[in-house]
Amino acid sequence: MPVSVTRTTITTTTTSSSTIVGSPRALTQPLGLLRLLQLISTCIAFSMVASVAAWTGPMGNWAMFTWCFCFAVTFIILIVELAGLQARFPLSWRNFPITYACYAALFCLSSSIIYPTTFVQFLSHGRTRDYAIVATTFSCVACLAYATEVAWTRARPGEITGYMATVPGLLKVFETFVACIIFAFISEPALYQNKPALEWCVAVYAICFILAAVTILLNLGDCTNMLPIPFPTFLSGLALLSVLLYATAIVLWPLYQFDQRYHGQPRRASDSSCGYSHPHAVCFWDRRLAVAILTGINLLAYVSDLVYSTRLVFVKV
Template sequence: MPVTVTRTTITTTSSSSGLGFPTTVGSPRALAQPLGLLRLLQLISTCVAFSLVASVGAWTGAMGNWSMFTWCFCFAVTLIILIVELGGLQARFPLSWRNFPITYACYAALFCLSASIIYPTTYVQFLSHGRSRDHAIAATTFSCIACLAYATEVAWTRARPGEITGYMATVPGLLKVLETFVACVIFAFISNPYLYQHQPALEWCVAVYSICFILAAVAILLNLGDCTNMLPVPFPSFLSGLALLSVLFYATALVIWPLYQFNEKYGGQPRRSMDISCSNRHAYYVCSWDRRLAVAILTAINLLAYVADLVYSARLVFVRV
């Protein structure tokens, strides 16, 4: 890989960027590169989104707070990334720069996607016509733009076949991000213990979500900290074992959760009309039956993600730079 070093600028042609042309870091010229311009778009769109909402105070309730947190968090971390790259401070950054930007971009894309769906469906539609509603709709639009910008960065910087790159830029690495994010959404839906504490089988499902989340998070943190060599077993073997265990665990949850939540024989409610909490429709509120259904769907999604993870992990030859 040819590298040219000048006084303050490092110009390198990197196959891992997925862009196919030189990138410049440690200089204001980095902002003129496609990836720099894309990150400026991310910064501006998230800034505009939370500014529009904050100017009219349109973020009441848990769902509104989540959306506001998402835009503020993404703005702050994107700003940090731009500062690091403009100053050429990658070597001093406490986390692996081969893995951190794409990991964050993937999380940010998922965060902004969730805000772009949750905010309008649980908040905006209940606002009366006026300035607040107009600002909220505009904020949703900029949230969608931010989501597309982060997703584009992931597509640009992910690993291509035959490239030498960090694990988080590979398909299994990105799947780890998806798995932990979906698990976090599941935790949000089961935040009320009433949904599972009445049945030991449902408590097992919650244990499955927690155990698999922790294992996937450990794999991500090991890569971000460049600590994979600290494991007592080879890292690829660790990943394959983790994926296999998670597939088996999630397969049991996929059967048990719907069975005990929607089958009358096991005390479930097969129809939404049977849930009294779903009789009234209010903003910022998701009734218990909808929460149960959402968890069942998300369990199936995560199981598919873990199956794909297992397939890729079993055949992936991970080469460290």
């Protein structure tokens, strides 16, 4: 079974949750206590919001979904570990917990930013606003707890570990998450329709997202040996292709969205959709700017992915 490791010679195995689970004592271990904190904080967050119906629109729905989803999956992980069912779990337990923790940290981070800026600040003072503030606070606590788990269980020199615990594996999670945010901002087809260059950018976002998601799924399912080419070659080729594709998008998207020569809008004031204020809406010009920034962020992530992928050594255990 192929796994990724660092350049250092391997002599010991990674200390993971699977070595301390299978009994109630697992909850007294640092990682078990950390997951209890995640469970409690996400539970309080969605309970506070649900008790006063303090969510409206896509942004509020996203925050509510995030807290409920993270609570449910964390609960499942705790049950699996307490019962010692890692071997029966359908996904690779070397890769699944840290992959989920990374996604959960990003989800809670986004909710901790989006929910107060698009919803809480527009609430009048009272019980609903107070409950929403409490939910935001515990969302931040959950984010820190999940981020701590990622830092705790990530791969270190001299350890055998799953690919998703390495820097390139975690970058894959980040890349897919940023792509999902980009998809949310370009959900209005009017932003790119009838402009081949912008449609190409949308295709770039979709292609790179699919390739990164396939890599994650292959590792979660321990199916990397099913590829027709060696997994290291696949990773390096994927990272290089993604860098080249995003390099075109980082040029074309701002050029055709903000340059007047290509019928772009260089100033926010020129966008009529930004002339009115709505707490749960994002105008077209802001969407264009957000996508341009996120494209640059993801390009940097793919460049880092390429650098780290070429430095990894793959062995068979």
